[in-house]
Structures are given as C-alpha cells and as structure tokens.
Amino acid sequence: MADIAKQLLEDISGFPTLSPGETIAQNRLLDVIRRHYERTGYAPLETPLVERPEVLSAKSEGEITTQIYGLRLLNPEEGADDAKELALRFDHTIPLARYIATHSREIAFPFRRSAIGKVLRGERAKDGRYREFLQADIDVVGAGELSPLHDAEMVAVIAGIFTELSIGAFTIRINNRKVLAAIIRHMSENEDLIAPSMRIIDRLEKVGEEKTLAALTELGFKESNARMMLDMLIAKRSIAETIALLEQSLPGEAGVEELKAVLEGIEALGVPEENYAIDLSIARGFDYYTGSVFETRLDAHPDLGSIASGGRYDDLASAFAKDKYPGVGISIGVTRLLLRLIKAGLINAEAQTPARVLITTAERDALPTYLNYAKELRAAGVSAELYLEDKPLDKQLAYADKKGFPFALIAKREHLDKQIVILRNLATGDQKELSAADLTNYIK
Amino acid sequence: MADIAKQLLEDISGFPTLSPGETIAQNRLLDVIRRHYERTGYAPLETPLVERPEVLSAKSEGEITTQIYGLRLLNPEEGADDAKELALRFDHTIPLARYIATHSREIAFPFRRSAIGKVLRGERAKDGRYREFLQADIDVVGAGELSPLHDAEMVAVIAGIFTELSIGAFTIRINNRKVLAAIIRHMSENEDLIAPSMRIIDRLEKVGEEKTLAALTELGFKESNARMMLDMLIAKRSIAETIALLEQSLPGEAGVEELKAVLEGIEALGVPEENYAIDLSIARGFDYYTGSVFETRLDAHPDLGSIASGGRYDDLASAFAKDKYPGVGISIGVTRLLLRLIKAGLINAEAQTPARVLITTAERDALPTYLNYAKELRAAGVSAELYLEDKPLDKQLAYADKKGFPFALIAKREHLDKQIVILRNLATGDQKELSAADLTNYIK
Numbered sequence: 001m002a003d004i005a006k007q008l009l010e011d012i013s014g015f016p017t018l019s020p021g022e023t024i025a026q027n028r029l030l031d032v033i034r035r036h037y038e039r040t041g042y043a044p045l046e047t048p049l050v051e052r053p054e055v056l057s058a059k060s061e062g063e064i065t066t067q068i069y070g071l072r073l074l075n076p077e078e079g080a081d082d083a084k085e086l087a088l089r090f091d092h093t094i095p096l097a098r099y100i101a102t103h104s105r106e107i108a109f110p111f112r113r114s115a116i117g118k119v120l121r122g123e124r125a126k127d128g129r130y131r132e133f134l135q136a137d138i139d140v141v142g143a144g145e146l147s148p149l150h151d152a153e154m155v156a157v158i159a160g161i162f163t164e165l166s167i168g169a170f171t172i173r174i175n176n177r178k179v180l181a182a183i184i185r186h187m188s189e190n191e192d193l194i195a196p197s198m199r200i201i202d203r204l205e206k207v208g209e210e211k212t213l214a215a216l217t218e219l220g221f222k223e224s225n226a227r228m229m230l231d232m233l234i235a236k237r238s239i240a241e242t243i244a245l246l247e248q249s250l251p252g253e254a255g256v257e258e259l260k261a262v263l264e265g266i267e268a269l270g271v272p273e274e275n276y277a278i279d280l281s282i283a284r285g286f287d288y289y290t291g292s293v294f295e296t297r298l299d300a301h302p303d304l305g306s307i308a309s310g311g312r313y314d315d316l317a318s319a320f321a322k323d324k325y326p327g328v329g330i331s332i333g334v335t336r337l338l339l340r341l342i343k344a345g346l347i348n349a350e351a352q353t354p355a356r357v358l359i360t361t362a363e364r365d366a367l368p369t370y371l372n373y374a375k376e377l378r379a380a381g382v383s384a385e386l387y388l389e390d391k392p393l394d395k396q397l398a399y400a401d402k403k404g405f406p407f408a409l410i411a412k413r414e415h416l417d418k419q420i421v422i423l424r425n426l427a428t429g430d431q432k433e434l435s436a437a438d439l440t441n442y443i444k
Numbered sequence: 445m446a447d448i449a450k451q452l453l454e455d456i457s458g459f460p461t462l463s464p465g466e467t468i469a470q471n472r473l474l475d476v477i478r479r480h481y482e483r484t485g486y487a488p489l490e491t492p493l494v495e496r497p498e499v500l501s502a503k504s505e506g507e508i509t510t511q512i513y514g515l516r517l518l519n520p521e522e523g524a525d526d527a528k529e530l531a532l533r534f535d536h537t538i539p540l541a542r543y544i545a546t547h548s549r550e551i552a553f554p555f556r557r558s559a560i561g562k563v564l565r566g567e568r569a570k571d572g573r574y575r576e577f578l579q580a581d582i583d584v585v586g587a588g589e590l591s592p593l594h595d596a597e598m599v600a601v602i603a604g605i606f607t608e609l610s611i612g613a614f615t616i617r618i619n620n621r622k623v624l625a626a627i628i629r630h631m632s633e634n635e636d637l638i639a640p641s642m643r644i645i646d647r648l649e650k651v652g653e654e655k656t657l658a659a660l661t662e663l664g665f666k667e668s669n670a671r672m673m674l675d676m677l678i679a680k681r682s683i684a685e686t687i688a689l690l691e692q693s694l695p696g697e698a699g700v701e702e703l704k705a706v707l708e709g710i711e712a713l714g715v716p717e718e719n720y721a722i723d724l725s726i727a728r729g730f731d732y733y734t735g736s737v738f739e740t741r742l743d744a745h746p747d748l749g750s751i752a753s754g755g756r757y758d759d760l761a762s763a764f765a766k767d768k769y770p771g772v773g774i775s776i777g778v779t780r781l782l783l784r785l786i787k788a789g790l791i792n793a794e795a796q797t798p799a800r801v802l803i804t805t806a807e808r809d810a811l812p813t814y815l816n817y818a819k820e821l822r823a824a825g826v827s828a829e830l831y832l833e834d835k836p837l838d839k840q841l842a843y844a845d846k847k848g849f850p851f852a853l854i855a856k857r858e859h860l861d862k863q864i865v866i867l868r869n870l871a872t873g874d875q876k877e878l879s880a881a882d883l884t885n886y887i888k
Contacts, residue, residue: 004502004763009546015494020487020557027488039822041799041829043464044471048576049562050459053518058448070518073566074497074531077510087518102453108846110833118493122517132492149832268811319448355485367712378483385485388593389554402552
C-alpha cells in the first residue's frame with residue numbers, strides 16, 4: 001500500500017463529513033422529522049441513489065441538467081459492462097415519479113410516501129452549497145385528483161416538526177402560483193412575461209426591492225405597473241385582509257379559490273395562527289409547481305433562508321405515464337439546516353458520544369459486576385459505555401471528559417465491597433454515592 | 445418533456461427499490477441495530493458517499509479495485525470543474541481510516557464509531573449481489589493498542605441484536621487468523637502457502653470438502669497433510685475441547701492466547717453459550733484481518749450465509765498515517781439480510797403504511813372532530829392517517845384494506861351525535877363501539 005499525500009485526505013469541497021457530535025445532532029433531527037412523517041401516515045419508500053440518465057434528464061429543467069453526476073467504473077475488469085448508463089439522483093421526486101409510473105396498479109391512491117436520503121448535485125461549491133446532502137421529503141399523490149386538504153396537511157406537518165424541534169418561532173409562508181400569475185397578468189397582457197417574472201420575484205428577498213424593480217422593468221413591465229405589483233406582493237396584511245383584497249381585485253380567479261380552500265384546511269387541521277401567513281411574493285424557482293407553494297422561515301433567523309419548502313404540482317409522472325398524477329410535497333434540506341442550526345447555536349453538537357454514562361473499570365477482576373451495571377442501565381433505556389482498556393482510573397476519567405459523557409460511574413474495591421457506586425457528574429464535578437440498586441432511577 | 449421508453453423505467457439490475465412494506469421492515473431492522481450500537485457507546489459518524497479515487501485505491505485490494513465507481517458530470521456547463529477526482533465509497537472502513545488520520549488529535553481513544561449508510565460496488569450483478577446496498581458497521585480503534593475485550597464486545601453486540609430481532613437461533617463463529625496460520629504452517633514449511641490457503645479455506649463451506657482438498661493439494665500440500673488439516677478445522681468440538689487441542693498442538697502460539705482472551709471476555713460480558721462457538725475454518729477473505737474473525741449464521745438457515753461478520757486488524761490507517769491504529773469491527777449487510785429474511789418468511793413486509801389506524805371521514809363537516817381523534821392517537825404514540833379525499837365511506841374502507849391498515853375508525857353522523865366511534869379490525873372484520881374517550885387506550 002502506497003503512502004498518500006496529506007492534502008488528499010482532507011474533505012472534498014461540497015462533500016461534508018460530520019463529526020460524531022454533529023451526526024448525533026443530525027440523528028435527533030431526523031428522528032423528529034421521521035416520527036412526524038410516520039405518525040401522519042407517510043410510508044417510507046427506499047429508492048436507489050442510482051437512476052438511468054435518460055430518466056433523470058426527461059424530468060429535469062434549468063441548471064440542474066448541468067449538475068447530474070454520471071458513474072463509470074474507474075478500473076473496469078476486461079469485458080465488464082461499463083457504467084455509462086448510470087447516474088446519481090439529484091432529488092427524491094423523480095424516483096417517486098418512476099415508482100408510481102411502474103407500480104400504479106398496486107398502489108392505493110392517494111399515495112403518501114416519505115423519502116429520507118442523500119441526493120447529489122454537481123453544483124459549484126460556493127455560497128456554502130453542498131454537492132452531497134440529506135433531504136427529507138414527503139409527497140402525497142392522487143390518481144387524477146387530489147383534495148386541497150392535502151396541501152393543508154403539509155403545512156400541519158411542517159408546523160408539528162418545527163414546534164417539536166424548539167428552535168424558535170417560525171412562519172410558514174403560503175402562496176399559490178396561479179394567484180401570482182394572475183397578479184402578473186393584471187399588470188401586463190404579455191403572457192410570455194409570467195414565467196420569467198416569477199423567477200425574478202423568486203429572488204426578491206435575496207436581491208432587494210430596487211433590483212427586482214429594475215429587472216421587471218427591463219423584462220418589459222411599465223415601471224409604474226412593476227412598482228404597483230411589488231407593493232401588492234410585499235405589503236404586510238392579515239390573512240383575512242389578503243383574501244379580501246384578492247377577491248376584490250381578481251374576481252373568479254381559480255387560484256384564489258384554491259388558496260382559500262387550503263387556508264380553511266389549515267385552520268381545520270388546527271395549525272396555530274402564529275405559525276403561518278400568506279406571502280404573495282413566494283414564487284419558488286421551479287416551473288414545476290402549479291398551485292400552492294410553501295416556504296418556512298425562522299422568525300429570528302431570516303438569514304437561514306427557507307428551512308422547509310414545497311408545493312403542489314399538476315402532474316408528477318408526465319413523461320413517464322399517460323395518466324395524470326397530481327401531488328403536493330415538502331422537502332427539508334437536512335444537511336444545510338443542521339449545519340446552520342449548529343452554527344447559529346440553536347442546537348448543540350458537543351457530546352461526542354451517544355452514551356450517558358461511562359462505566360469505569362477500576363478493578364479488572366470486577367468486570368462482570370461493571371457489566372451488570374451496564375446491563376441494568378441499558379435495559380432501562382440509558383445508554384452506557386463500558387471502559388475496556390486496562391488503564392488507571394484517572395486516564396479513564398480523562399477519556400470520559402474529552403468525549404463529553406454527562407456521567408462517569410466509579411466503583412473501586414471499597415465500593416464494590418459495600419455494593420455502592422460513585423456517580424460523578426462530569427459537567428459539575430459533583431459526586432454522589434448510590435446503592436447499586438438506586439443507580440438506574442437516579443440517572444433516569 | 446420527452447416521453448420515455450417503458451423499459452428505461454424498470455429497476456436497474458443490482459440497484460434495488462424497496463416497496464413501502466419492505467422499507468418499513470428495513471427501518472425496524474435498522475432501529476434495532478442502531479439502538480444496540482448506540483446504547484453500547486458507539487457514536488455515529490456520517491462521512492460522505494464520495495471520496496477521492498486515490499484514497500480508495502490506496503487501501504483497496506483484490507477484486508474490489510475493479511469495482512470502484514468514479515463520477516463525472518454528464519452535461520457539464522462550459523468551464524465547470526470536471527469531476528474526475530471523485531469516486532464512490534465501497535465500504536465504511538476507508539472513510540473511518542481517513543477520519544482518524546485527519547482528526548487523531550481531537551479523538552479520544554479508543555474511538556468507537558458506528559456507520560449506517562449506502563456503499564456502492566460495481567460487481568457483476570449475478571448471485572443476487574447488489575451494487576448499491578446499506579451496510580451497518582461498528583468499529584473500535586485504539587491508538588497503538590486495543591484490549592481483546594473489544595473483540596469480545598463485538599460478539600456481545602451481535603448477540604444482542606439478533607436476540608432482539610427474534611429471527612431464530614443463531615451462532616456467532618469465532619476464529620483467529622493467527623491460529624489458522626499456525627495450523628497451516630504446521631502442515632507445510634512454505635510460508636508462501638499461508639495467504640492463498642486461507643483464501644481456499646474461506647470458500648470451504650461454499651465449494652465443499654473435496655474441492656477444497658483438491659485445491660490445497662494443487663497449491664502444494666501433501667494430500668495427507670491437507671486431509672489432516674481439514675479434519676482439524678471442521679471437527680465438531682466444544683470450546684473447551686478446541687482450546688485444549690490448540691494448547692497441546694500449538695504450544696506458546698500467540699493466536700491461541702488471543703483467542704482465549706477473547707473467549708474469556710465473551711463469557712465475562714454474559715453472552716449466552718448457545719450463541720457462539722469456535723470455528724477454526726473461518727478465514728474471512730481479506731488479508732486485512734490479522735487476529736479475531738467472526739461470522740454469524742442462523743442455525744435453521746445456513747443458506748443465508750453470514751449475516752454479521754468482522755474481525756480485528758493491526759493497523760487501520762496504514763497508508764494514511766504514521767501511527768499505528770489497531771481496531772476491531774463488525775458489519776451487517778442490511779439490504780441483503782433484509783431481502784433474504786423477507787424471502788424466507790422470517791420478517792413481515794406486508795403493511796404498506798406505518799400508520800395503525802385510518803381515520804375515515806364520512807362527514808366532511810366533522811373534519812375538526814376527526815382531527816381530534818388523530819391528535820389524541822398520535823399524542824399517545826399511535827400513528828394515524830386522516831383520510832382527506834372527498835369519497836364515499838366504502839371507497840375509504842377499500843383504500844384502508846388495500847394499504848394494510850390494522851384498524852379503521854368510522855364515525856358517521858349518528859356516532860358523532862353520541863360521541864362514539866366504531867373501530868373496525870380490518871384483518872378480522874370485527875367492529876367495536878367505543879366512547880371517544882376510550883379510543884386511545886383500546887388501540888394501545
């Protein structure tokens with residue numbers, strides 16, 4: 001085996017390695033997300049990372065088409081299939097569309113599925129973008145039709161997750177692309193302006209009002225119309241005020257009816273009022289969305305961007321199947337969310353171990369006794385590591401400190417003889433003498 | 445968007461898609477594995493799927509070198525970095541070695557880490573081999589030294605997992621490569637025969653005794669010696685008998701002392717006797733292992749092969765670092781294990797939903813009441829799906845049947861008025877009238 005230059009061992013830009021502490025924090029985050037997805041009835045569906053390039057290309061649009069990774073064997077055996085027909089997924093939606101197209105007969109619709117897994121995109125590694133990241137999605141897909149109550153349930157699921165995560169107040173911003181299109185149409189009769197102006201509006205928060213105005217004028221809007229439109233989109237109003245305004249200015253518009261149905265559903269599903277709002281400026285980049293669109297912000301951390309986004313689409317499996325499959329979904333970019341929450345100090349990633357207790361082993365011959373302590377703790381749901389190296393006690397305690405265990409259990413000969421243990425709180429240094437029988441209760 | 449030929453939508457050979465039922469079963473399996481890993485103190489470490497080819501090549505050996513997938517952008521933007529420096533991991537060990545080499549100063553040794561994630565190998569897709577599969581590993585790595593008690597703990601963790609999975613009696617077979625090498629050396633003075641004869645012995649179970657004998661003879665052993673060696677390797681003996689035999693025939697051999705220390709540790713850690721045995725014929729393919737080796741079989745399903753394997757290595761990070769990092773680890777091939785257990789009928793993958801109850805919505809205006817039932821159930825840890833389409837009750841129940849919900853909750857106008865619900869057991873068809881207040885208790 002050859003030695004290898006040190007810089008080759010460093011992380012590759014865009015492909016993050018999480019420390020044990022970060023991974024533990026990630027798993028806690030995923031546990032909450034997964035529990036909410038499951039308890040609402042979204043079934044997990046595990047599709048491979050690898051898809052055919054033709055499948056990915058048939059449903060990709062915009063810059064993503066330049067970001068698809070293909071696979072090839074680096075050192076193929078002679079005569080081996082080369083891997084030119086393989087590529088890596090860049091989202092969970094295309095694998096879902098393929099699954100529905102190939103399994104439509106067995107599926108009971110509406111089909112609710114969750115997908116938690118890695119996706120890969122060959123983005124330029126700037127702006128802290130990741131090329132490999134974990135994405136946690138749910139979608140519900142109907143055969144031919146799908147009630148707007150499903151859009152409402154997406155909002156309820158997001159609200160449930162971020163309430164439980166306790167990372168501060170958040171607002172789910174809701175819009176409908178048909179409403180936004182109607183507003184744009186109101187300001188210019190040129191239908192061709194709708195799609196590009198949505199893309200401009202999508203970047204409003206990033207680039208600011210003035211630049212957006214300039215871009216819209218350049219696109220072909222009268223400046224006064226562009227100004228009026230922006231004013232309408234960004235004015236702060238209550239939900240009732242916004243709905244009243246829309247009913248007045250866009251009478252009979254289908255998007256307004258959809259938006260109202262979704263909002264009624266959200267209320268019926270009991271989502272607290274402070275967790276959601278209408279935001280007419282939400283556009284989402286993809287042309288793919290055709291109705292409801294959602295974004296979620298932490299009120300105290302707008303700089304984090306949207307932490308859970310999604311929307312409604314008319315036809316999931318177009319290009320793959322003749323039948324029409326409308327759906328609605330949301331996606332949480334877990335890797336980005338995790339690392340930003342850690343950086344913002346909103347979640348803790350300090351402890352380098354999942355265990356609560358290090359059981360030190362001061363007397364080597366008492367291993368079965370120490371093991372019994374471990375067994376009792378584990379049976380009670382308390383994870384416990386048994387120190388197995390033959391080292392002096394002070395080295396064992398230094399190990400416990402460095403790794404961030406909350407507690408260390410100490411039982412030297414004199415304690416073993418009396419059937420007691422010392423439990424040391426490693427954060428405070430406090431020690432407590434416990435009978436072996438009381439140990440589990442105390443830690444719990 | 446272009447239409448796409450139907451056969452392009454089928455699964456690619458070697459890249460399995462799991463159904464929702466299979467994914468639910470997989471998650472149950474992973475939950476058990478992960479809980480045992482964590483409660484013993486193995487910290488999860490999330491490394492990327494993508495590594496540098498130089499890193500993977502520096503520590504790969506044998507046929508795996510021909511199975512490494514490289515990445516390249518399929519349709520790179522002009523001027524984009526091409527992706528020639530990227531490749532996909534084929535195991536969790538090399539990423540661990542890289543992590544230790546680059547973080548040795550921060551790490552508290554012994555370093556215990558778990559890794560649960562996908563790995564990819566461009567194998568020929570025969571023998572039901574997968575090219576993408578989920579692997580769940582733990583390893584513990586020391587700085588310079590590592591007690592044989594860690595080898596013993598690996599056996600205890602495997603025993604804990606397979607006991608909890610309740611998929612039948614199992615035996616963890618334990619050997620030591622130094623012992624096997626000494627036995628081979630006993631039969632021929634040619635040191636060069638050791639490595640190739642271990643590879644032959646590794647295939648003993650697959651190809652049978654006669655072919656193994658022929659291969660050993662062809663390699664250069666006297667036929668009588670090869671026969672004597674095989675007899676020694678495959679004879680059934682108790683642990684005590686095997687140890688006595690080894691002490692007598694290989695006096696002073698270091699491997700025998702190691703094996704004894706590991707077995708003493710296993711006993712001290714309380715692993716039930718029926719769960720493990722010495723098997724002198726266990727070799728493991730890789731030259732990489734230098735001491736203990738483990739394989740695990742289901743007693744009633746030897747055809748499933750080893751369901752959890754591993755061993756001890758002298759130096760994890762050779763090629764990456766100057767210091768010596770001995771370690772021991774085990775690996776469970778989750779995808780293969782899952783699909784074989786389902787096929788053998790040992791685990792169930794029928795239910796296509798994680799929810800226990802479908803709450804039907806016979807009266808559209810009573811949605812808040814139905815939602816309250818859902819909330820109560822979910823708060824009590826019972827996952828519940830709320831049916832949101834506007835369909836007649838019989839269609840809702842047909843949906844529940846097709847998807848495999850254990851229960852359906854029915855509340856028509858007359859029930860709502862009396863504040864009762866009907867709970868239908870969908871497997872038996874039995875119905876029970878419950879007060880709304882008793883609902884949760886009954887289902888739990």
